[in-house]
Amino acid sequence: MSTPYPFSALVGQEELRLALLLNAVSPAIGGVLVRGEKGTAKSTAVRALTTLLPRVAVIPGCRFSCDPAAPDPGCPDGPHDPAVEGTARPARMVELPVGASEDRLVGALDIERALAEGVKAFEPGLLAAAHRGILYVDEVNLLHDHLVDLLLDAAAMGASYVEREGVSVRHAARFLLVGTMNPEEGELRPQLLDRFGLTVEVAASRETDERVEVVRRRLAYDADPAGFAAKWAAQEADVRRRVLAAQSLLPEVRLGDSALRQIAATCAAFEVDGMRADIVMARTATALAAWAGRTVVLAEDVRQAALLALPHRRRRNPFDAPGLDEDKLDETLERERGEGGDDPDPDPDGGPEGPQDPDDGGGPPRRSPGDAPEAGSGQGPAPDSGGAEPSPAAAGGAQDTQPPAAAAQPYKTRPLTVPGLGEGAAGRRSRARTAHGRTTGARRPEGALGRLHLAATIQAAAPHQRARGREGRGLVIREDDLRQAVREGREGNLVLFVVDASGSMAARQRMGAVKGAVLSLLLDAYQRRDKVGLITFRGSGAELALPPTSSVDTGAARLEKLPTGGRTPLAAGLLKAHEVLRIERLRDASRRPLLVVVTDGRATGGREPVALAARAARLLAASGTAAVVVDCESGPVRLGLAGALAQELAGLAVTLGELRADSVSALVKDVRRAA
Incomplete structure (x- = not known):
């Protein structure tokens, strides 16, 4: 080891x-x-x-690590003999x-x-x-x-x-x-x-x-793990003793009414759901006091507990930034303290007694200029996934670029699905054969038996009971009788957005509505456990702004900064989508794609832009890619170009208004069916 x-x-x-x-x-x-x-x-x-x-x-031979002093009465390896001596x-x-x-x-x-x-x-x-x-x-x-x-x-x-x-x-x-x-x-x-x-x-x-210290310690450990560990053995023993001391002290720690009121007021002020946050904060504050060697919970313990227990509970959708407003936290704690309570005077240093420097033998260090943040790889920060913003040159010149428009408020969209029956990763979008879901049939198992189909197994074994010499009530079951349940559920898909960011889409009110629609679809993709990707096209080419990922909030961040302007290279956007989907099929052939093209259907720039776009659309249709065209055309005179593009893609065209779940017009779920 x-x-x-x-x-x-x-x-x-x-x-x-x-x-x-x-x-x-x-x-x-x-x-x-x-x-x-x-x-x-x-x-x-x-x-x-x-x-x-x-x-x-533990009790010797117990596969469930039962405590000899208090064995689990329901242990599958039990009941255990109380006379058996445990081992450590x-x-x-x-x-x-x-x-x-x-x-x-x-x-x-x-x-x-x-x-x-x-x-x-x-x-x-x-x-x-x-x-x-x-x-x-x-x-x-x-x-x-x-x-x-x-x-x-x-x-x-x-x-x-x-x-x-x-x-x-x-x-x-x-x-x-x-x-x-x-x-x-x-x-x-x-x-x-x-x-x-x-x-x-x-x-x-x-x-x-700090980064130098990371590398220095890691190299020393890799060169001689046992020797490196021996140098830190005394500090490790001190921290171990401190953990044991805190565990022993924990039952004696008193959580006073003042601290409880501060916990409840903090959870209410930050509008966290349910009561789990209050309970976790109480347990954390108590553990902080025990770790500091105290038997009374202070306001500083409550504050630290809030910083650890609340940030992730305030995140209600993928676009909410995690974190806590510390000024608001301090105001809440001070208000509850000011109303009179039994809290003793706080630590004048402004915090619970925290971990000490390892050189002092007390545990993990406080931050100092010589400390580094990790002892792992020491690598630099990861590059921002998804590539850079489109350059002015690629976008058709800086003179055509307009400041990014703000996205409209997201809304619930109507469901869009890929037709047929897939076999991709479990999710909530399209129909698929999955390990969980409703049972639709039975089959012989391939490899290890998964979910048994009991009725089908009994039906297969029943005709052979006399020939197998059955006696008594038990069935004689053989391996070839076993049947596995075939289940149908939902899968997650790869939703690839191709967004027109050209000058024809650049009116701020219009682009804000377009961004709001894409943001709504991103939120829907998050809820349905999809992967998402984002391609934008404008000027003279197309840009993969976000390679396929499960991080929809990264997609939302890219969308927010999306600049607009220039010509409309629709064919370039579609060809870029074809290339991205080709690569993704090699990486994960079971995850079916759903292409969502957000455009008014216009194509400009280069030779025969409309014909090139039509050929690119037919190429995607030939690959079997399910597609939806979100028609962003506005105004009293409409050319219907987005509808024509949807026909070339063998997909569905919907307007921005029809995309809403509460719209009057019905949206057909099968994305291959014409609107």
């Missing part, structure tokens, strides 16, 4: 380390979600935390891969044995392995929604339930949940964000000295 990087050797990232340590002190806080760019020591910090957790006493082992850190199956996460039941022998043969999953340890999910935002639901439900209830065709198994699953994510790759749904106790934003330092 490789030597983990010492937690005390991490430099910078105070909030990240504090949030992890607070969860080690009080796992009831509910875990940590770490958001940030790649190369910022997110994974390194989580793995390093494992060495600070106390050893765990280090706390585990279990990693959940992004591509894990449901059975890998929660465990698998042997349905064949359950039917034939009447026994519950259960193979534990990762939730059982993580019991009384850490469950680490890297790129949690890329997990399928149903896996995230199962994961967070188990974290909230402290137990995992596995049910297959009436056979049920339950086991304890209490763990410290840590998820990491890069927001550029997409966001979690707000209701799932709320299930994480704390959140931390991390970023690489831009200070040269």
Whole structure:
């Protein structure tokens, strides 16, 4: 087993380390979600935390890590003999891969044995392995929604339930949940964000000295991991002792009425939904006091708890920037304190006793000029995905460019789907064969059995019972009798926007309405778990403003800065779309595309622009790309060019007004059907 990087050797990232340590002190806080760019020591910090957790006493042979002092009465490996002496082992850190199956996460039941022998043969999953340890999910935002639901439900209830065709198994699953994510790759749904106790934003330092220290420590660790860890052994032992001391002190910490009022007032002032935020803040403030060695919660503990527990709970849609107004927070706390309470005098230094410098043996360091923000790669900031803004030259000259128009208020759009039945990643847009959804039939399993179709299995086995010598009530089930359920649900698609930013679209009121429509479609794509891409065309060419990504808020940011002006190279935009979709099919052939062209249909510039655009549209139609043309033409005289483009694309044309879900005119869901 490789030597983990010492937690005390991490430099910078105070909030990240504090949030992890607070969860080690009080796992009831509910875990940590770490958001940030790649190369910022997110994974390194989580793995390093494992060495600070106390050893765990377990019952020998129990696959579910039962505590000898209080074994789980419902343990599948139980009942346990109370006379058996426990053994101690280090706390585990279990990693959940992004591509894990449901059975890998929660465990698998042997349905064949359950039917034939009447026994519950259960193979534990990762939730059982993580019991009384850490469950680490890297790129949690890329997990399928149903896996995230199962994961967070188990974290909230402290137990995992596995049910297959009436056979049920339950086991304890209490763990410290840590998820990491890069927001550029997409966001979690707000209701799932709320299930994480704390959140931390991390970023690489831009200070040269700090980055130098990152590289120096990382190179030293890579050259001699054991030797590097030995140099930090004393600091690691001190932090471990401090965690144990805080755990022991935690039951004695008093959360007074004044602190409770400050917590409630803060959650009300920031309009967070539900009561989970209040409870998490109370637990976090209590853990902060214990970490500082106090038995009374101060206002400074409440303030720090709010900074860790509230930012992600205020995010109601993907375009809301995470964060907290600290001035508003201070005003709320001061107002509640001023109304009279039992809070003692605050720390004159203006904050709870935080982690000390590792050289003093007290834990993670305070920020200083010599500290660096991470002990991972030490790489520089990631380039902004999606490419640069279109240059004036590519856009047809700076003299044609107008300042970006503000987008109109987004609205709920009517559903647009790809026709047919797909097999892409689970989502909420188009019909597809999925692992979850309504059962539409049965088939023989290909490889490992997934969801059993019980009725079809019994029907296949029933005619052979006499020949197989059946005796008693149990069925004689053989492997070739097994049938797997065929389910139909919804998939996520690749929604590629091709937006006309030429001079014919440049009227500010008109472009604002166009941006509002695209913003509305982006919001719809976020809710339906799609990937999105953005192509713009104007002047003399087309620009891939946003390569296909799950981060719809990045698409919204690109859209906001979109300049307009110049000629209308419609053919260039369509050809660029064809090239992008060709590459994406090679990367992910199962994710079906939906092309959304936002234009008034005019084509200018170059030779035979209209004919070139028609040929490019027919090329897309021949590739089987489902398409929608959002007709932005306005005014009393309409040429119907967008409708003609939709016919060439073998797609659907809708006006901006028809795009609204509350519009009077009906929108046909099949995007290949003519309007």
